[in-house]
Amino acid sequence: MSTTRPYSPGDRGPESEAAVADAPADQVSGSSAGRQVRRLSLTGESGIVPLARDYTRQALQAWGWLPAEGADRRAAAEDVLLVVSELVTNACLHAEGPDELWLSCDGKVLRIEVSDRGTGEPTPRTPHRAGRPGGHGMFIVQRLCLDWGVVRSPGVPGKTVWAELGAPA
Numbered sequence: 001m002s003t004t005r006p007y008s009p010g011d012r013g014p015e016s017e018a019a020v021a022d023a024p025a026d027q028v029s030g031s032s033a034g035r036q037v038r039r040l041s042l043t044g045e046s047g048i049v050p051l052a053r054d055y056t057r058q059a060l061q062a063w064g065w066l067p068a069e070g071a072d073r074r075a076a077a078e079d080v081l082l083v084v085s086e087l088v089t090n091a092c093l094h095a096e097g098p099d100e101l102w103l104s105c106d107g108k109v110l111r112i113e114v115s116d117r118g119t120g121e122p123t124p125r126t127p128h129r130a131g132r133p134g135g136h137g138m139f140i141v142q143r144l145c146l147d148w149g150v151v152r153s154p155g156v157p158g159k160t161v162w163a164e165l166g167a168p169a
Contacts, residue, residue, distance in 0.1 A: 036063055037104045042088070042097070052088045052101050053081050056112075059103050065110075065168060076168035079144045083163050084112055086137040090161070091116040099158070109146065110165050117158040121150065 038059045042048050060066045060077050068074035084101070091098035095118020102113035124139040141148055141163050148163035 073168040087114040115160040
């Protein structure tokens with residue numbers, strides 16, 4: 001799992017972001033055959049974590065992940081909701097709050113991106129101590145995701161933390 005690579009090995013890098021960069025907030029785009037993207041502005045919102053989870057749940061319903069037909073599909077959807085919660089919570093606790101939530105799915109991989117104005121670098125606590133309270137967020141992300149990392153744009157404050165999960169079979 002990566003905390004330094006800006007894009008996962010199979011990602012198309014900046015071009016995938018550029019394809020939706022001008023999309024208005026809370027936009028739904030794509031079709032069932034191609035890459036589907038949803039974007040939610042979180043700046044100035046209250047109840048951000050439940051808002052992000054509800055928005056993600058709606059996207060998963062639209063993309064056919066929910067309602068889940070079996071235990072594996074249900075677990076995959078719950079993993080996505082948990083990762084969204086952890087990334088948004090980390091932005092709230094350590095980075096002055098999240099600015100945006102991006103969700104994209106190409107049928108094989110679901111990518112979650114949470115942008116914020118923070119300067120810190122998210123990392124799993126090492127060593128991980130399961131019995132202690134707190135500090136489990138990025139450990140959970142690392143365990144559930146295919147890959148994750150951080151993108152920083154030169155001259156722009158903040159960062160985007162991304163994570164990718166495999167679509168259910």
